[in-house]
Each structure stands twice: as C-alpha cells, then as structure tokens.
C-alpha cells in the first residue's frame with residue numbers, strides 16, 4: 001500500500017477525500033470511532049520494546065499499516081489555528097516509527113527512521129491559516145525523513161485568520177500569584193517539565209510571589225485547573241514540544257476551556273523540548289502567540305529552551321545543574337509579570353548551530369549519546385536492538 005489516509009472527520013468526508021487524493025493505491029481509515037489514547041511520552045517504544053507502543057488500543061493497527069505506507073494524509077478539524085486534538089493525537093502516537101537513535105540528516109539532528117521515510121499531507125477543516133498548515137507539514141515530514149504532500153483546506157473556510165482577532169488589554173506589573181499548568185502527558189513524577197517548574201517556582205518564591213500547580217497528566221485535576229484558569233490573572237502553561245507543537249492531551253484540555261472570562265489575564269508559556277536549537281520551537285511559538293486572545297487573555301510571551309530530554313533520569317546533582325537557570329527566570333517573571341523581556345529572549349540560546357559545529361557534534365558526540373541510549377534501554381530490561389523492526 002502506498003497511501004494511507006487517517007480520517008478523524010468520519011465517513012461524510014470520504015467522497016471529498018477521494019476527489020482530492022487521486023493516488024491509485026489508497027486506503028482510507030475512519031478513525032472517528034476508534035479507541036486511540038494520547039501519547040503519554042513513556043518512551044517504551046524507543047527504549048523498552050523498540051517499535052512497539054505500550055498503549056494497547058486501535059493505534060497498533062495503524063502502526064502496522066504505516067510500515068507499508070509511503071504517503072500519510074491526516075484529515076482533521078482545526079482549533080486555535082492548528083490541528084485539533086484528534087488530528088494531533090495521530091501524529092504524537094507515530095513515535096514507534098522512529099528510533100531513539102539520533103543522526104545528522106539534512107544538516108539537522110533527527111531521530112533515525114525505523115523503517116523508511118514518510119511523506120506527510122493534511123486535509124483540514126476550519127479557519128486555520130493555509131501557510132501555517134503547510135509549514136507544519138513540511139517540518140513534520142522532515143522529522144520523519146520524508147517531504148510534505150501539502151495542506152489542503154476542506155470545504156468553505158471561515159477565512160478569519162486567528163491573527164486578526166481584537167487585541168486584549170495588557171496587564172502590567174509584578175506577578176503576585178502565578179497559576180501554573182504542567183501540560184505534559186507524563187505523570188508529574190517522571191515529567192521533565194515538572195523538574196523545570198520546580199526550579200522556576202524557587203525563583204518566584206525568592207521574589208515574594210506565590211504559586212499553584214496543576215498537572216494535566218492527571219485528569220482528576222482538569223476541573224480545578226479549568227476553574228483556576230478563569231479566575232487567575234497570571235497564568236503560565238509549561239509544556240514539552242511534541243511533534244512541532246503542543247501535546248494532543250494539552251490541546252484536548254484547551255478545547256474544554258470556555259472562550260469568555262470575567263476579568264483580563266496574562267497567559268504566558270514555558271516551552272522546552274529534547275532538541276537544542278531555538279529554531280526547533282518557532283512553529284509552536286507562532287501558534288502560542290495567537291492562543292491567549294482566544295480565551296480573552298493577553299499574551300505574556302514564551303520562554304523557550306531545548307536540551308531537556310532525560311532530565312528526570314539524571315543524578316540529582318546533574319539534574320539540579322540543568323534546571324538551575326530556570327530559577328532566575330522565575331525571579332524575573334515574578335518581577336515583570338511576563339516573559340516579554342530581553343532576558344527571556346536570550347534564554348533560548350543559539351537559533352541554529354553553525355554547520356561545522358553540527359558536523360563536529362555528530363562526529364564526536366553522537367556515538368556516545370546513542371551508546372548512552374543503548375545502556376539506558378538495557379537498564380529498562382530491553383532485550384531487542386534499538387532499531388528493531390517488529391512489524392516487518
């Protein structure tokens with residue numbers, strides 16, 4: 001099979017899909033009634049049972065089909081100028097198609113493909129911006145070693161760009177109390193975001209601010225998090241980058257929030273991820289810039305930093321050293337109430353390492369890094385090679 005279409009919108013769209021994608025070998029799978037959970041970032045598909053997802057649901061059949069697929073199309077509705085959580089969830093779960101092992105591909109550090117490259121296309125519904133959707137396809141396909149098949153709008157779009165919404169009044173001054181959401185699907189104990197937040201809040205406390213934290217990994221906390229979202233003035237969502245944007249679980253939570261609020265608020269973000277360079281995070285940052293207005297909040301900026309893979313697995317002293325810089329940013333956030341400050345911009349580090357540096361890193365360190373992954377896998381009881389191909 002060459003082309004697989006994962007349709008989250010149901011059978012009403014089958015004819016439109018067939019009219020738009022004319023490939024001869026095509027299978028359209030209606031995922032709207034399928035049982036598909038969010039990726040929870042457990043890493044078992046990389047380090048414990050390479051290539052096999054630990055979640056036993058209907059996505060296992062999809063992975064088996066992907067092994068035979070060259071072109072993957074996602075058919076999805078959009079929210080917040082991006083895929084809705086049902087569409088994004090299909091991409092977050094694609095991790096078993098990659099290996100943990102990192103290689104230098106097209107001049108960038110990438111995870112190695114487990115089977116073969118995948119080309120990515122998108123048929124989308126709703127008022128998302130065409131150029132943004134195209135960009136996501138390009139960036140995501142490059143991650144999986146393939147190329148973009150393009151983004152095509154389905155039916156008539158509302159055409160209102162999210163950037164055209166009315167600007168909200170900006171709240172100025174210090175943040176006396178900060179309401180924090182950890183948007184990682186990983187349980188707090190294992191979440192790198194959690195370790196980052198706990199360094200950040202030390203800084204808040206030093207500057208005399210108070211804080212409260214809610215974890216989206218625990219659905220029991222969603223209701224109180226929703227209420228706190230509506231009543232707090234300084235809101236901070238900290239989360240890991242998942243396939244170029246927010247984890248699908250966080251998108252689902254955001255989709256349950258009311259768009260109206262009684263008093264103004266400043267919504268800021270702390271975004272981190274495994275890769276080191278700043279440009280890894282720019283697509284997501286663009287989506288975040290428009291997000292606060294959709295909830296009646298103003299944008300308080302995004303603090304971005306890479307290199308967070310495996311913080312939780314490090315020895316305490318190393319872990320403390322990695323997250324220490326966030327303490328200072330917590331202090332500054334308390335004093336300024338936002339990340340719209342030059343220090344936050346600088347915090348990201350290099351946008352892109354020079355070509356020579358990347359080449360040197362790949363020659364000198366990648367072997368060591370990848371050997372580290374193998375050792376880690378052994379410590380988890382993994383008995384298969386990391387590039388195992390269980391569905392071949």
Ligand SMILES: Cc1cc2nc3c(=O)[nH]c(=O)nc-3n(C[C@H](O)[C@H](O)[C@H](O)COP(=O)(O)O)c2cc1C
Nearest residue numbers: 041184191192193240241242243244273274275308
């Ligand atoms: C499904 C998935 C997708 C990811 N996508 C990216 C990515 O596109 N870029 C990146 O730098 N890191 C990516 N990561 C790595 C996470 O951002 C990183 O491991 C982070 O530290 C996890 O934080 P947490 O432990 O709080 O979930 C991804 C991880 C997962 C599980």
